[in-house]
Amino acid sequence: MVKVMPKYDYILFDLDGTLSESAPGIRKSIELTLEKLSKPSPDLTDYSKFIGPPLADTFSGLCGLSDEETKKALVIYQEFYKTHGLKANKLYEGIEDLLIKLSESEAKIAVCSSKQQKPADDVCKFLDITKYFDAVCGSAPDGSRKEKEEVIPYTVKVLGGKITDKVVMIGDTKFDAKGARLNNVDFIGVNYGYGTYETMVAEGAKVFADSAEELEKLLF
Secondary structure, X not given: OOOOOOOOOEXXXXXXXXXXXXXXXXXXXXXXXXXXXXXXXOOOOOHHHOOOOOHHHHHHHHOOOOHHHHHHHHHHHHHHHHHHHHHHOEEOOOHHHHHHHXXXXXXXXXXXXXXXXXXXXXXXXXXXXXXXOOEEEEEOOOOOOOOHHHHHHHHHHHOOOOOOOOEEEEXXXXXXXXXXXXXXXXXXXXXXXXXXXXXXXXXXXXXXXXOHHHHHHHHO
């Protein structure tokens, strides 16, 4: 069978809000973490406030925790996420079919997430999509490589490429769009996730997809 070559050599997918519908489980895990720390929970009805940025930034910025409290919160959160967050994940409609087609193509594909490495691995294993990717890349456990502009070049390097190659970042938030812009790689925004069209446009986004089917048309 002859493999089809997509428009890009390296295709990077954000995880939360792009591949996986995950916000309810993340919200529950944040709320339980704050309760355990006897801290008040902010209004988390707007998923765009905490899906996309690094988790440490959510605890320190949105939740108002100190640096020391944030370190504790990150540890507690991971425990709650195992039981309350992980199993709440589900793939968006049409995503698995798209991943199958991409995995059978000549392109290298990877998860490129600000989620810490182990939780990113765990989500992909739970959704049974690890087999479609050449790599799953997240932020480092020590807090480094947490911004999307840092995870993108790391992921491309893991795939054996360079930023100068044909690279595209696919995501649903301004953080994904900003990371792509700062690395001078193409960006495709998905409108079915947790971010907003306006905030992605403000970070330079110009190309958008409303579904996995539209995404496929843009990639092949």
